[in-house]
Amino acid sequence: MAARVIDGKAFAATVRGKVAEQVAALKAKGVTPGLAVVLVGEDPASQVYVRSKGKQTVEAGMHSVEKRLPATASEEEVLAVVAALNADPAIHGILVQLPLPKQVGEAKVLAAIDPAKDVDGFHISNVGLLGTGQKAMVPCTPLGCLMLLRDLHGSLSGMEAVVIGRSNIVGKPMAQLLLGDSCTVTIAHSRTMDLPAVVRRADIVVAAVGRPEMVKGDWLKPGATVIDVGINRTPTESGKDRLVGDCDYASCAEVAGAITPVPGGVGPMTIACLLANTLTACCRANG
Ligand code: GUN
Secondary structure (H helix, E strand, C coil): CCCEECCHHHHHHHHHHHHHHHHHHHHHCCCCCEEEEEEECCCHHHHHHHHHHHHHHHHCCCEEEEEEECCCCCHHHHHHHHHHHHHCCCCCEEEECCCCCCCCCHHHHHHHCCHHHECCCCCHHHHHHHHCCCCCCCCHHHHHHHHHHHHHHCCCCCCEEEEECCCCCCHHHHHHHHHHCCCEEEEECCCCCCHHHHHCCCCEEEECCCCCCCECHHHCCCCCEEEECCCEEECCCCCCCEEECCECHHHHHHHCCEECCCCCCCHHHHHHHHHHHHHHHHHHHCC
16 A cells, blocks of 8 residues: 655644744734845755755745855854844754764853753753753754654654664654653664664654665564655766655555655755744743
């Protein structure tokens, strides 16, 4: 039986529409949510993401600021930009696009962002709040995955979930969120022995390893839900890159009960959740 295709693009459009409605209501009261994105250097993928974030921020009716620094910027220069944004009352959300050039310490920059404006949820305070089940800013990609899963299943309580990947941005917060929804959670990674056997236990598989088409259909429990966070560019014979996920879509779609496509699955949810987090930060700042 072919899997149901989870339409993240449509779901994200609905989330953005709800955010835009609430932004309009806030603006009628004289408050405009503001998001600042800081981009250091000229990484092509980062430039595409940042442009898209700016465009969607404006479309939601929010104030959008883009701060660009050269790849040669010093750590002090980046910290000075963050400090100015922390102090700016028109800015409710700050996102520093990763990766940063090697002379700029990622941990130091993330720690400098006001946790109340940390719409990425990467500040250690928000990581700790999430880990202890308290009200936190939640990282956008895992939050988007959770929203898709809740929409599909309603309650996730008691389900067996396997997260493949242990990054701070996706794997670890994803596991925390699933635990918060009472799943039994396993975090698998590149050193996991017999990964197919671990994945086969799962009712929910979240693949976030960054390895093109690694998860195969015969690894899955029939009917499992597959959330593919991977966005990998692979060369084709025509010379044009093809976007693929961390799951081998064709074989997985034959066995899964539901699956996110790449593109059009998790990707659009990330920016929608960024806008939702900015709205939340603005509402908290304005009591
Ligand atoms: N680089 C890749 N994904 C992300 C993300 O979610 N947030 C930030 N700040 N940088 C990223």
